[in-house]
Amino acid sequence: xxxxxxxxxxxxxxxxxxxxxxxxxxxxxxxxxxxxxxxxxxxxxxxxxxxxxxxxxxxxxxxxxxxxxxxxxxxxxxxxxxxxxxxxxxxxxxxxxxxxxxxxxxxxxxxxxxxxxxxxxxxxxxxxxxxxxxxxxxxxxxxxxxxxxxxxxxxxxxxxxxxxxxxxxxxxxxxxxxxxxxxxxxxxxxxxxxxxxxxxxxxxxxxxxxxxxxxxxxxxxxxxxxxxxxxxxxxxxxxxxxxxxxxxxxxxxxxxxxxxxxx
Amino acid sequence: xxxxxxxxxxxxxxxxxxxxxxxxxxxxxxxxxxxxxxxxxxxxxxxxxxxxxxxxxxxxxxxxxxxxxxxxxxxxxxxxxxxxxxxxxxxxxxxxxxxxxxxxxx
Amino acid sequence: xxxxxxxxxxxxxxxxxxxxxxxxxxxxxxxxxxxxxxxxxxxxxxxxxxxxxxxxxxxxxxxxxxxxxxxxxxxxxxxxxxxxxxxxxxxxxxxxxxxxxxxxxxxxxxxxxxxxxxxxxxxxxxxxxxxxxxxxxxxxxxxxxxxxxxxxxxxxxxxx
Numbered sequence: 411x412x413x414x415x416x417x418x419x420x421x422x423x424x425x426x427x428x429x430x431x432x433x434x435x436x437x438x439x440x441x442x443x444x445x446x447x448x449x450x451x452x453x454x455x456x457x458x459x460x461x462x463x464x465x466x467x468x469x470x471x472x473x474x475x476x477x478x479x480x481x482x483x484x485x486x487x488x489x490x491x492x493x494x495x496x497x498x499x500x501x502x503x504x505x506x507x508x509x510x511x512x513x514x515x516x517x518x519x520x521x522x523x524x525x526x527x528x529x530x531x532x533x534x535x536x537x538x539x540x541x542x543x544x545x546x547x548x549x550x551x552x553x554x555x556x557x558x559x560x561x562x563x564x565x566x567x568x569x570x571x572x573x574x575x576x577x578x579x580x581x582x583x584x585x586x587x588x589x590x591x592x593x594x595x596x597x598x599x600x601x602x603x604x605x606x607x608x609x610x611x612x613x614x615x616x617x618x619x620x621x622x623x624x625x626x627x628x629x630x631x632x633x634x635x636x637x638x639x640x641x642x643x644x645x646x647x648x649x650x651x652x653x654x655x656x657x658x659x660x661x662x663x664x665x666x667x668x669x670x671x672x673x
Numbered sequence: 674x675x676x677x678x679x680x681x682x683x684x685x686x687x688x689x690x691x692x693x694x695x696x697x698x699x700x701x702x703x704x705x706x707x708x709x710x711x712x713x714x715x716x717x718x719x720x721x722x723x724x725x726x727x728x729x730x731x732x733x734x735x736x737x738x739x740x741x742x743x744x745x746x747x748x749x750x751x752x753x754x755x756x757x758x759x760x761x762x763x764x765x766x767x768x769x770x771x772x773x774x775x776x777x778x779x
Numbered sequence: 780x781x782x783x784x785x786x787x788x789x790x791x792x793x794x795x796x797x798x799x800x801x802x803x804x805x806x807x808x809x810x811x812x813x814x815x816x817x818x819x820x821x822x823x824x825x826x827x828x829x830x831x832x833x834x835x836x837x838x839x840x841x842x843x844x845x846x847x848x849x850x851x852x853x854x855x856x857x858x859x860x861x862x863x864x865x866x867x868x869x870x871x872x873x874x875x876x877x878x879x880x881x882x883x884x885x886x887x888x889x890x891x892x893x894x895x896x897x898x899x900x901x902x903x904x905x906x907x908x909x910x911x912x913x914x915x916x917x918x919x920x921x922x923x924x925x926x927x928x929x930x931x932x933x934x935x936x937x938x939x
Binding site: 690691703704711730731732733734735736737738739740741742745746747748749750751753 | 828850851852853875878880882883884885886887888889891892893894895896897899900901902903924
């Protein structure tokens with residue numbers, strides 16, 4: 411529903427004594443889904459298209475070095491179990507977040523890397539949003555570049571997916587805004603000079619010009635939630651992973667672009 | 674930290690004008706930002722980039738805080754003979770990185 | 780990570796938004812140092828030209844008229860020149876008028892460059908004029924200028 415129509419309806423509904431419930435917007439039809447890439451100017455697109463000009467590729471190079479390095483004095487390198495990432499990691503990032511049985515909930519790629527470090531590499535987890543974790547995640551996700559996003563279909567994920575969808579849809583925070591109000595109802599319009607995209611996270615970790623560095627989807631989500639003036643979450647919070655799960659399901663079928671460049 | 678990404682054509686014909694693209698990892702801290710308590714974050718930038726072919730300078734650039742992070746610089750040169758390009762980045766706090774790439778010119 | 784804010788619009792939005800959110804002053808207030816002025820840019824240009832006359836022409840400045848993010852603006856400067864050993868571009872200098880610092884880069888070429896063209900990415904703090912000046916082998920200076928509009932990113936980070 412358009413925001414303007416919504417505002418017009420509120421007094422009518424109130425007048426009719428109808429309890430105001432969050433208006434469920436419809437998701438963007440499959441045929442109209444567009445990558446964030448399509449909203450960018452030609453120069454920024456060119457930056458993403460050229461591997462020598464894309465600063466995210468510097469991170470991928472670092473990630474390759476980390477992949478081959480022993481995780482700790484006693485532990486193994488990723489390569490010791492997984493071999494050449496170009497073969498073994500193909501398609502992996504396109505399925506994430508996935509269900510982790512021991513934890514009983516979904517985990518994103520960053521968490522999977524840290525779980526591997528803890529369970530198999532005798533190593534401490536990488537801190538969220540520090541360069542090592544970003545670089546390694548970028549390197550792994552880059553191996554899915556060009557492949558269609560195919561979210562994990564495990565039935566155990568359904569309740570988490572529903573929670574992620576609810577979060578996306580419901581109005582919250584000081585502005586009483588739901589993600590859907592911009593990203594389903596008003597995409598391709600502009601907010602403070604920048605185009606509103608469809609919230610399709612098909613290029614993460616991205617090199618964001620605003621950050622002048624690589625960053626994860628959760629960093630972007632925390633920015634969004636700040637912008638909405640709503641209660642924010644820490645990195646790794648289950649609510650953020652559920653939202654990631656829902657967002658990647660919105661991106662179903664679209665090609666991975668990691669490392670994408672975004673304004 | 675990965676230092677640089679360089680793009681130099683592997684092969685060229687004598688007399689071809691070739692484009693060289695370089696990308697270097699660096700925060701390029703401007704020296705104009707403040708922390709929340711008002712303390713200036715000190716400047717930390719690459720100040721100079723030089724490209725030499727077989728030891729002879731063919732291109733140089735002065736960089737400033739106004740250069741974006743992870744500096745991207747591309748320029749042109751005439752391919753005249755086979756040999757090695759050497760690239761050097763120098764900056765604040767003793768920053769010094771080098772890279773090289775070879776070309777075959779027929 | 781917060782980049783330095785020079786535009787009053789961003790300062791206003793931040794204060795307005797911050798006050799709305801917490802009811803007190805926002806955590807991050809950028810105290811702007813002295814901004815560059817057109818005079819500073821003129822002085823910087825004079826340092827390069829030594830006061831010699833600068834003609835318009837020969838130089839082309841490719842920069843998006845509406846910038847997606849002022850933190851990283853792709854820019855290409857090219858100069859029409861035969862690039863022979865007797866007639867070539869010695870150097871290209873780029874200036875701006877509203878960043879804290881007037882220089883955006885100096886690029887030193889030579890007759891072996893083949894083409895007088897450089898590309899890089901610059902930071903632009905606000906909507907402003909950019910000037911590119913080329914110094915030729917005969918000692919003459921040529922210039923071009925472009926006006927660039929810089930907008931704000933909508934959902935920015937706040938330092939927490």
